[in-house]
Every structure is written in structure tokens, then in C-alpha cells.
Amino acid sequence: MTYERAHSQSTDFRNVDRLARLRRMRGLARLMDTALRIPGTRFSFGADSIMGLVPVVGDFAGAAISLYIVNEARRLGVPNDKLFKMLVNIGFDAAAGSVPLVGDLFDVYFKSNRRNLDLVLEHFGLEHSDLDRRRSQRE
DSSP: OOHHHHHHHHHHHHHHHHHHHHHHHHHHHHHHHTSEEOTTSSOEEOHHHHHTTSTTHHHHHHHHHHHHHHHHHHHHTOOHHHHHHHHHHHHHHHHHHTSTTHHHHHHHHOOHHHHHHHHHHHHHTOOHHHHHHHHHHHO
């Protein structure tokens, strides 16, 4: 096997692995931030908002789950400045979300996981639709 062919195959594997990771990250962001839509409105919320109803523990658990997206971004090679922005988003979400009542409403509007996924996709020059398109082209 030539070097070019072996390198091409390993590059293809890395691209497939990266897309699979990005899709998992998108799925988690969707679950945490926008899984449920209020019928007849444009409002959506996710597990982060529901967990936030449990004082202190809920917001901490939501932040801990959100760190998975940051860790995956780090493993994919996202630069430190974007990782820092992602951590700030999570910290801001957890801090503001921990305020009784107001924080629960805040969680519906400030979607830190979605924002973080957007930072990762921006780094790779991708949009949300690219994740769907690439899957359907391959199959």
C-alpha cells in the first residue's frame, strides 16, 4: 500500500470520527437545550432547564454534563481561546441558572450547550446542516 493511499484512508477515518463526535455533541446539546418545544410557540427547552428546577444540584449536574461537549472539543483540537469561551458560557449558565425562579426562566433563553456547539462548528467551518448532509451523502 502506498503512503498516499494509507494517509488518505487514515484521513478519511479521522473525518468520519470527527463527524461522529460532532453529531454526538449536537445530540447532547439538543437534549440539554432544545429537546422540548412548547406547542404553538418558538420556545424550546431541554433537560438543563428541567434539572435546574432542583436547587443547587440541578444546575451543578447540568454544568457537569455540559463539560462533555468542552472535553470533546478539546479532543478534536479546538483552540484554547474557544475552549475558554465555552467554559465561560457554562459558568454563566450555571451561575445565572442557580438564582431561584429567575434562573429557571434564564435557562430557557440562554442555551450554553447550543452556543458551545456553534463555537466548535465555527472552528471547523461547518454549519448544523453540514452534519446531516455528510451523513446522507455517505449512506
